[in-house]
Structure formats: C-alpha cells, structure tokens
Amino acid sequence: MTTDIPTPKAPAPDIVRCAYMELVVTDLKKSREFYVDLLGLVVTEETETETYLRTFEEFIHHNLVLRQGPVAAVAALAYRVRSPEEIDRAVAFYTELGCRVERRKDGFVRGIGDAVRVQDPLGFPVEYFYEVEHVERLAWRYELHTPGALVRLDHFNLVTPDVPRAAKHLVDLGFRVTEDIEDGEGTVYAAWMRRKPAVHDTAMTGGDGPRMHHVAFATHEKHNIIAICDKMGALRVSDRIERGPGRHGVSNAFHLYILDPDGHRVEIYTQDTGPVTRTTRSSRGTSTTTSVATGGATRSSRAGTPRRRRCSTSTVTPCRRWSARTPVRWP
Ligand SMILES: [Fe+2]
Numbered sequence: 001m002t003t004d005i006p007t008p009k010a011p012a013p014d015i016v017r018c019a020y021m022e023l024v025v026t027d028l029k030k031s032r033e034f035y036v037d038l039l040g041l042v043v044t045e046e047t048e049t050e051t052y053l054r055t056f057e058e059f060i061h062h063n064l065v066l067r068q069g070p071v072a073a074v075a076a077l078a079y080r081v082r083s084p085e086e087i088d089r090a091v092a093f094y095t096e097l098g099c100r101v102e103r104r105k106d107g108f109v110r111g112i113g114d115a116v117r118v119q120d121p122l123g124f125p126v127e128y129f130y131e132v133e134h135v136e137r138l139a140w141r142y143e144l145h146t147p148g149a150l151v152r153l154d155h156f157n158l159v160t161p162d163v164p165r166a167a168k169h170l171v172d173l174g175f176r177v178t179e180d181i182e183d184g185e186g187t188v189y190a191a192w193m194r195r196k197p198a199v200h201d202t203a204m205t206g207g208d209g210p211r212m213h214h215v216a217f218a219t220h221e222k223h224n225i226i227a228i229c230d231k232m233g234a235l236r237v238s239d240r241i242e243r244g245p246g247r248h249g250v251s252n253a254f255h256l257y258i259l260d261p262d263g264h265r266v267e268i269y270t271q272d273t274g275p276v277t278r279t280t281r282s283s284r285g286t287s288t289t290t291s292v293a294t295g296g297a298t299r300s301s302r303a304g305t306p307r308r309r310r311c312s313t314s315t316v317t318p319c320r321r322w323s324a325r326t327p328v329r330w331p
C-alpha cells in the first residue's frame with residue numbers, strides 16, 4: 001500500500017507540452033540506423049556519442065536524444081514550460097516534495113539552456129526547460145518528407161504500480177485526465193493526461209515501474225503508418241513490429257508499436273479524438289463519457305473496453321534512477 005504524494009504549497013510549473021526524451025542506447029550506430037534510416041527522423045546535430053533528432057514539424061532543437069551508454073535506459077523525459085520563471089517554480093515544487101533536484105544554467109544536453117532535472121516522487125527522471133535553440137521547421141519541406149514522415153513527438157507512456165496515485169500527482173502538476181480505464185473492481189489501471197490540446201502528453205500504465213512503456217511520434221495520416229510497415233517488410237525487419245497496425249479504443253488513434261535495437265518501444269500514432277472527451281472505460285462493459293458536446297453531462301455508451309490487450313512487458317525500458325549512496329551525475 002503506497003501513500004498519496006502530498007500536494008505542494010509551491011505552485012506547479014506551467015507545462016506547455018512533452019518536448020523530448022533522452023534514451024541511453026548501447027550501440028549508437030545501430031540506433032541511428034533505426035531512427036534515421038528507417039524512421040526518417042531529422043538529424044539536428046551529432047557527435048561520436050550523441051545523436052540529436054527531431055520531427056518534421058518541430059522548431060526546437062530536438063525531440064529525441066540518443067546517447068551511447070553501457071545499459072539501455074531512459075535518461076530523461078523533458079517538458080517545455082511557458083516562461084523562464086517556470087524553472088524556479090519547478091525547483092521549488094520538487095524541493096518541497098523532498099525530491100532530488102539538479103539545475104544547470106547551461107542545460108544538460110546540446111540545444112537546451114537553463115534546465116532542471118528531478119527524480120520525481122514516482123521515480124521518473126524528468127526535465128523542465130524553457131530556453132532552447134530554434135531550428136528550421138520542415139513542415140513545408142515536402143521534398144524532404146518520407147512516405148512515413150514523423151511530424152511531431154506526441155506523448156510518453158510510463159509504467160507505474162499505482163496509477164491513481166500517479167494521476168493525482170500529475171493533476172497536482174496541472175495535467176488533466178482525458179481518459180482512464182478501470183478494471184472489474186473499479187480500480188483505475190491506466191490513465192491518459194494532457195497539457196497541450198490533445199488526448200495526452202503522458203499516459204500512466206499499471207505495472208512494475210518506474211519504467212517507460214513507449215515514446216510516441218505522430219504521423220499526419222494512417223497511410224503514413226502503413227508506409228512504415230511496408231518499408232519494414234521490404235527491409236526484412238518486420239520482426240521489429242510488436243503490435244498493430246490497429247485502432248485503439250482509448251484515444252481512437254491508429255497505431256503501430258515497434259521496437260528499437262535496444263528494445264525501447266516506439267509507438268507511431270495518428271488521428272486521435274483530440275481533447276474533447278473525458279471517458280472512463282470499464283472492463284465491466286460500460287463506458288461513461290463527459291464531453292464538450294454534452295456540456296459536461298455524463299452519458300453512457302456502448303461497451304468501451306473489450307479485453308485488455310497488452311504489449312510484452314519484457315521490453316519495458318528502465319528509467320535511470322539516482323541512488324542515494326552513489327548519486328549519478330547527468331552526463
Ligand atoms: Fe501511446
């Protein structure tokens with residue numbers, strides 16, 4: 001039995017959106033082949049040990065950092081905040097919670113200025129930043145787009161043992177729950193939460209955490225996802241497709257789950273419902289929805305969650321954690 005995470009008196013930082021993930025990879029060359037040659041992410045900058053990648057509609061320096069390291073892990077999940085002052089707020093918010101907090105005026109990675117990294121009360125390594133190098137937005141550079149072009153970072157999906165506890169903490173941080181699922185006993189075991197106007201910036205899935213379930217990139221349309229499947233088939237790497245292509249119940253998005261060379265799971269995601277509904281789906285066979293369209297009134301709909309279908313749990317990525325005895329320095 002875990003205890004609730006207290007709500008700090010200090011105001012939460014004003015989060016704009018999920019912005020990037022830093023992954024530790026064990027073979028940078030192989031990972032680069034996966035993310036650049038196969039998926040077509042754009043290289044902003046690279047060194048012997050790091051590759052900085054972005055999507056076609058992105059105007060900030062990167063959405064994904066690949067860093068060579070001995071053990072595959074998530075080094076950080078990063079959110080952009082609305083103003084430089086929000087970094088002070090993030091420091092105060094997490095300091096009050098007794099979390100480990102490290103601020104670097106010059107950032108932790110290339111392209112990012114003043115930033116703070118914390119190990120949040122759920123154990124996740126989270127970064128907040130405002131200052132960032134702007135780069136060319138390639139949204140209209142169609143001569144560069146591939147048939148499976150990844151246009152945005154859409155969301156993180158994280159694994160944590162107590163989803164209601166995690167969701168309450170994210171609500172304290174200013175997130176809104178857009179959808180959740182409860183089991184036969186009425187216990188919520190998955191929740192989708194947003195800051196930007198979409199279904200989610202992050203989702204929490206019940207399980208042995210803190211770990212990353214997947215990081216998701218968006219395409220414009222579902223034919224782009226089919227093109228990725230075709231390319232993977234042609235290159236004889238379709239064994240990296242773990243699930244899909246298919247249509248989700250929650251979010252109504254079209255999806256594909258694939259695994260990178262280290263087993264980090266990547267979702268390709270498109271055409272979700274947007275932020276208009278607040279839905280609770282139940283394994284008991286009903287679904288309740290409040291929506292803008294109904295003026296916030298609750299209405300029941302047909303059975304919303306058929307059966308619980310999952311990706312393998314053996315490919316869930318551990319998050320890098322600080323040890324109390326041997327504090328890890330961010331590289
Ligand atoms: Fe997802």
Ligand SMILES: [Fe+2]
Nearest residue numbers: 248255267269
């Ligand atoms: Fe999904």
